[in-house]
Amino acid sequence: MxxxxxxxxxxxxxxxxxxxxxxxxxxxxxxxxxxxxxxxxxxxxxxxxxxxxxxxxxxxxxxxxxxxxxxxxxxxxxxxxxxxxxxxxxxxxxxxxxxxxxxxxxxxxxxxxxxxxxxxxxxxxxxxxxxxxxxxxxxxxxxxxxxxxxxxxxxxxxxxxxxxDLRLTAFELQLAEQALYTIPHRTPIIAVSIGTKNQSNDWERNNWTQLFEQLRASLSGWRLVLIGAAEEAERSNTILEAWGGKGLNLCGKLTPRVSAAVLKRASVFVGHDSGPMHLAASVGTPCVGIFSARNLPGRWFPRGTRNRIIYHRTECAGCGLEICLEQQKKCILSITVNEVQKAILETISIRTQTGFLA
Known part of the structure; x- marks a missing residue:
């Protein structure tokens, strides 16, 4: 051959x-x-x-x-x-x-x-x-x-x-810069995606809102950038409001590849076990991943060694359920706001110490 x-x-x-x-x-x-x-x-x-x-x-x-x-x-x-x-x-x-x-x-x-x-x-x-x-x-x-x-x-x-390597083009990188033009280039960014295809993977709105209300005081100079599908735009607005409106809601406004270029600018990504999390990992952005236990740990973790994976293994782990009613999503809903906040701040601290935010 x-x-x-x-x-x-x-x-x-x-x-x-x-x-x-x-x-x-x-x-x-x-x-x-x-x-x-x-x-x-x-x-x-x-x-x-x-x-x-x-x-x-x-x-x-x-x-x-x-x-x-x-x-x-x-x-x-x-x-x-x-x-x-x-x-x-x-x-x-x-x-x-x-x-x-x-x-x-x-x-x-x-x-x-x-x-x-x-x-x-x-x-x-x-x-x-x-x-x-x-x-x-x-x-x-x-x-x-x-x-x-x-x-x-x-x-x-x-x-x-x-x-x-996604082999992003110069044009795609340029489109990302245009999408972020209101954020000064050296301003640190937290990228967030709260979307998920499965109800069982959803950490739920109240947790997300409380998380960013608590983080505001610690990261006052930072900007949030929310990405995802157009259907997630309205819900993502509540997160941006909890942050005080300092950032951008880009849900539904970018292609996946331009989203990857935007994620490349972020210092950390926070989100569910989802496509955007893997996209962030592919461009080298450390992820704080909030996982349900519908899959056993490991299979769908993002690539890289600088990620913080939050996964609570319950006796029903590996159920594969897209909708969890009987157990009321006890795996992912046992993850606390303080637990996620700590993971985000530790990830940012490590990046600062190693010079990634310079």
Whole structure:
């Protein structure tokens, strides 16, 4: 196989957080097939506020074109059309960056791609199905799992910043500066995102409001910048009001990539287990992450060593619930305002001591 002559299909579903976690693998594919014609196969977002994968990766480096389809469809016409489109591109290699799959799902994926004329599979062996090797109680970090899944391409150094590079353009960085033009350049910023797709991950408005009311006195010279989807703008305004109005509510006003450029300016990010948290981590901004226990600890923690993860493990940890009624979200709602405030102030103190705020 001559890698520089290949036509490669990259298969990855998901939205913001899923995409950021797969960034090192996207870089590895590009590194392994530097001159290949790359096609991205992904999903159309289910939620209106979810960002399409291509708006996160950009359109001029990681792939040449996008094919997408509605997740969960059973329509044979949709599948036949997708197979025809893939066959017409004469693709010979597929790299699967999919989430954990059952052996049946892996076999089904191989059958589909064979029908589409693809002969070489990376990340679609039976060894990649189900759980990671070993008997660890904790869940394997998603970035490690994905790197292991495509180990046929070679090792991926997940501690190397280059593999987390979104390759933001000069224009995107300029748009971020324009969005922040009312904040003097050397003024320290706390970036905040209070949005979440799941009710079970929501720390709730009263906690957020109290947190920033308490922090105001300690960080009087700082500015808040709130990011997220347009649907989160009204709720985010209450946070800005609690801060005294000193900052910006940019919810719904930025693309994911310009949001990343804005987050690059921040000294710390505070938010739920969410896409914006992973976006902040990808550009090197330390995160204070407020986690529910719907997932076991570890799998969806952000990259980097300067983050403060607040996670209370309860007996029902790993439930996977999107809506928690019976236990009334006791995992995330047991996290106190003082606990989060302490984590933020300690993160800022460390950054100050190491010269990051100079």
């Amino acid at each position: 001559k890698k520089n002559e290949n036509k490669v299909l990259i298969y990855r579903l998901g939205s913001l957080g899923d995409t950021v976690m797969a960034l090192p693998c996207f870089h590895k594919v590009k590194e392994s097939f530097p001159d290949a014609d790359l096609t991205l196969l992904t999903n159309r977002p289910v939620a209106t506020k979810a960002a399409p994968l291509e708006t996160i990766l950009g359109t001029d480096y990681f792939f040449n074109r996008v094919l997408n389809y509605p997740v969960g469809t059973r329509n044979p016409v949709v599948f036949a059309d997708l197979i025809w489109k893939i066959r017409s591109l004469k693709i010979d290699t597929v790299v699967s960056l999919m989430s954990t799959r059952s052996q049946l799902a892996v076999k089904r994926d191989r059958f589909f791609f064979k029908a589409a004329g693809i002969s070489q599979f990376i990340g679609l062996s039976d060894d990649n199905a189900d759980s990671p090797p070993g008997n660890s109680i904790e869940t394997e970090w998603e970035a490690v799992r994905l790197a292991r899944q495509v180990n046929a391409l070679g090792p991926i150094p997940l501690d190397d910043n280059r593999y987390w």
